[in-house]
Amino acid sequence: MSELDEFHRELIADIQGEADVGGTYTTEAFFEKMGDILTEAGELDGADYAYFEGTGRRGTAIQIHGYGGDPREAQGILSLILCDFSASEEVRVFRADDLKSRFNRLVGFLRHARDDEFREQLEETSPGFMLADLIATTWSSISKIKLIVVTNAEKRAKADGLPAGSIGEKPVTYTVWDLARIEKYVRSGQTREDLLIDFEKDFGGAIPVLRASMGDAALESYIAVIRGSQLGEIYEKWGTRLLEANVRSFLQARGKVNRGIRDTLEDQPEMFFAYNNGITATADSVQIRQTESGPVVVSADNLQIVNGGQTTASIHASRRQRPKRPKARLDEVYVQMKLNVVPPETAEEVIPNISLYANSQNKVNDADLASNHPFQMRLQEFSRRILAPKGESAYQETKWFYERARGQYPDERGRRTESERKKFDLEYPRSQYFTKTDLAKFENSWAGLPHLVSQGAQKNFVAFQREVAKEWKKSDAQFDETWFKRMIAKAIIFRRLEKVVPQQPWYEGGYRANIVTYSMAKLAYDMDCRERLVDLDRIWRQQSVPEPVEAALLLAAAEAHHVITNPPEGVRNMSEWAKKQACWAQLQHRELDYPFDLRDYLLTSAEATAAVDEERKNKAVTSGIEAQSTVVSLGAGFWKGALEWGKDRRLVTPKEAGILETCTRIPDRLPSEKQCLIAIEVLEKLEADGFDASVAAAGE
Known part of the structure; x- marks a missing residue:
């Protein structure tokens, strides 16, 4: 069985499992999974499910599954999505005619959406009507249309970011995410098999460059000058996918720097x-050609703009003339480009550092480099070490796998043998795997930001990471093991709601994600108003949601469903309504009569703080005992060798030398727990400078 066949089976099993527990159709479960992937990959700002299928004029087939949010909030880009999912045993093949048929269905819906007569025939509360109405009302603000087909078939035709003419004078491009591309992204985080920037063929000419690296340099580097019109055309085709390695999205012309650029x-x-x-x-590779005038870059594979996203997007935005303003003369604009060729195997380590050190126009905080922030590293360490209790249904302790960087989970699992995979699956169940964007959903839902969560995974994560950075600067001590366990309790609540909400009699289909985040926020908010907190520590210990808490959450969910599906006069799109602060404010003011026995699972603020203090006290005692045990077990001879090695290289302070001297007198004299903690820290410092503890231990 090939790797693609194996991935196909895993994907189908995953989608069917999500559909079964969530009470949804497999196509909707597929859309939700692919929506997260498209968003994280930079293809979209977010994905909203809005299914419609029917027949248009002259019997044309019309079909759509969702869209990429309000185009007015996506730089004027309208993204329409069609899913093609089949639980076939064999991998299907998609040929040119198959793709053409799917794109025609999307085009059919788009054309009919602008027709008043067509919209009048639709039920006003249906997702199809709301999307058609959004297209019609925002048409004047739309500058570009992206048609996206996502399928678990393997395509045999090139179709990615290719122009497809225009509709109503709006340029149209179409893109395909097939099984092979999805597999490549999920397993390795690589999305760009087709992102080859051919400057000479597609964008007006090769770019003159000067080599800026010598033969023995770590990276192949160049200095280039590119015309503004070229840069704008490249961004027009590839959009934010050029900026995936960048540390933030386009801020639009709100800041002083961006207004100055414009x-x-x-x-x-x-x-x-x-x-x-x-x-x-940066680029994976470049094609350089020597000319009479000097070297030029002909093409670049997987070009990524890691600094200058503001400049690039501002140049692109200036292509559209503003009222009472002169049109930008981009042919007269020249932009300096520093181009580094970074091999894919070192990209994860090198690109974030290039991005950090290169940014100067708009200050970049460490928090913007999400995967490499100390918070992320600590969270990963917790997830690999902390055992979750057995709970009520499990027969062994497990762990919650946090995927700090895309592809870690399948990579960790895939490099094991069959027997090792079974052990891995028992230790890290698939249901206990979560990503950065999942984390942001859990935390911001409980923090009372459901309207922000509803705006999409990426926007929500950026806001969450920004808040974490602020809190981390105040004190990183708050992000300890207790915080981690309580975060997992929120994850347990979130995942449970995803399963039970579709099973409720009041649920009419659609808006599950919005209902889940709103109901969590509502319960946490109402308890806070009563000066109470849900006992998250108890949920962590049980690894499940207690019945009274679940009943309270479902009560809040029913009210959230009512608020979301009954927007105020003049608001027709419920998905867009759920993204508004006004929607959350409306739910906040609703009075709910929670179950009486919910009080058994509530704490006062003082009780919750006391639990944290006790946990930290116990951890400190445990750490001290463990350190003392380690120091004693290593023996006096080991510490004598470490002390001499550190002194010879002047790596220990007088205080540290004194503590290590005490360790050399074991067992006649035992160092205290505090001294042992310091001795372990000194040992780690010496090892970082080259001290071989294993050799020293063997000598002992």
Whole structure:
């Protein structure tokens, strides 16, 4: 069986499992999974489910499964999505005719959505009507249309980011995410098999460069100058996918820096090169050709703009003329580009550092480099070490696997033998695997930000990470094991609601994700108003949601469903309504009569704080005892060798030397727990400088 066949079976099992527990159709479960992937990959800002299938004029087939949010909040881009999912045993093959048929269905819906007569025939509360109405009402704000087909078949035709003419003078491109591309992304985080930037063929000409690295340099580097019109055209085709390695999305022209970029483009294009710091980019590989005038870059594979996203997007935005403003003369604009060729095997380590050190125009905090922030590293360490209790149904302790970087989970599992995989699956059940965007959903739902969670995985995560960075700077001590366990309790609540909400008699289908986050936020908010907290520690110990807590959550969920599906006069799109602060404010003010026995699972603030203090006290005692045990077990001879090695290289302070001297007198004299903690820290420092503890232990 090939790797693709194996992935196909795993994907189908995963989708069917999600559909079964969630009470949804497999296609909807497939859409939700792919929506998260498309969002994380930078293809979309978010994905909203809005299924419609029917027949249009002249018997044309019309079908759509969802869209990428309000185009007015996505730089004028309307993204429409069609899913093609089949639980077939064999991997299906998608040929050119198959793709054409699917894209025609999307085009059919788009054309009919602008027809008043068509919309009048639809039920006003149906997702199809709401999406058609959104398209019609925002048509003047739409500057580009992206048609996206997602399928678990393997395509045999090239179709990614290709132009497909225009509709109503709006340029249209179409993109396909097939099984092979999904597999490549899930397993390794690579999405760009087709993202080859051919400057000469597609964008007006090769780019002159100067080599900026010598033969023995760590990276192949170049300095280039690219025309603004070229850069704008490249961004027009590939959009934010060029910025996936960048540390933030386009901030639009709200900040002073971005307004300055825009004004220079419009008023003084000839001065842009002098005023602007340029862009920094990376590529997997480049094609260089020597000419009479010097070397030029003909093409770049997987070009990524890691600094200069603001510049790039501002240049693209200036292609559209603003009222009462001169049109930007982008042919007169030149942008400096520093281009580094980074091999894929070192990209994860190198690119974040390039991004960190290169950014200067808009200050970048460490928090923006999400995967490498100390918070993320600590969370990963907790998830690999902390055992979850057996709970009421499990027969052994397990762990919750946190995927700090895309592809860690399948990579960890895939590199094991069959027997080792079974052991891995028992230790890290698939239901206890979660990602950065999942984490942000759990935390921001409980923090009372359901409208933000509803705006999409990426926007929500950026806001969450920004808040974590602020709190981390105040004190990282708050993000300890107790915090981790309580976060997992929120995950347990979130996952349970995802399963039980579709089973409720009031549930009419759709908006499950919105209902889940709103109901969590509502319960936490109401308890806070009563100066009470849900006992998350108890949920952690049980590894399940107690019945009274679940009943309270479902009461809140029913009210959330009512608020979301009954928007105020003049608001027709419920998905967009759920993204508004006003929607959350409306639910906040609803009075609910919670079950009487919920009080058995509530704590006062003082009780919750006392639990944290006790946990930290116990941990400190345990750490001290463990350190003392380790120091004693290593023996006096080991510590004598460590002390001499550290002194010879002047790596220990007088205080540290004194503590290690005490350790050399074991067992005649035992160091205290506090001294042992310091001795372990000194040992770690010496090992980092080259001390071989294993050799020293063997000598002992």
